[in-house]
Amino acid sequence: MSTDPRLTTTSYAVLGLLSVRSWSTYELAQQMDRSLGRIWPRAQSKLYEEPKKLVSLGLARSVSESVGRRPRTVYGITEAGRRALAAWLSEPGSGPVLESEQLLQIFFADSGTRSDTLATLRAARDWATERNQENLAAARAYLTGQGPFPERAAQTLLVGRFLTDYYRLVAEWADWATAIVRQWPYDPREAMADPRQQAETARRAEWPPGGVTGRG
Known part of the structure; x- marks a missing residue:
């Protein structure tokens, strides 16, 4: 759940990366593929759009640099961005969505x-x-x-x-x-379905054991 209607889960995913360190667009792409790509692949499709939106909202900052003759933009998180990320983390998120x-x-x-x-x-x-x-x-x-x-x-x-x-x-x-x-x-x-496998599947569905929910 987003605390700010202008922000999506992908927005917070990118903010999370920026909270770790500052990244160029190229580095963000690599890190998204390496980490977020396995748990939130939608972030990859918003690579060029999302950081710019975060900058426009004051949640991230951008700095133009040059590497040799190549210009690049490096993004970092602002204090407002850290507060927004912390507010999002304080709310329980939605569960997994299976798509196969x-x-x-x-x-x-x-x-x-x-x-x-x-x-x-x-x-x-x-x-x-x-x-x-x-x-x-x-x-x-x-x-x-x-x-x-x-x-x-x-x-x-x-x-x-x-x-x-x-x-x-x-x-x-x-x-x-x-x-x-x-x-x-x-x-x-x-x-034909095997009755033994049907019974085993039903038994495995009796979870958690005894109907007790785990709480940490």
């Missing part, structure tokens, strides 16, 4: 073939494996004290653990689903 073309294809698998579904599941596992390579590299870098922002390791740990568990979830789910789909007839419309 592969899950949508699985949902309508009965209009295709078993081979189609298996190919989609392979792609899902490959996606998780590929995404986790960069995640693993980042985790090892911070473990050895070589992460790009060691002073922020405590915050990076929390997000890194979520991404680690998420990629692992997708990979393990794809393996589980593949084992089931391999037993389907060629025409998915003739597939």
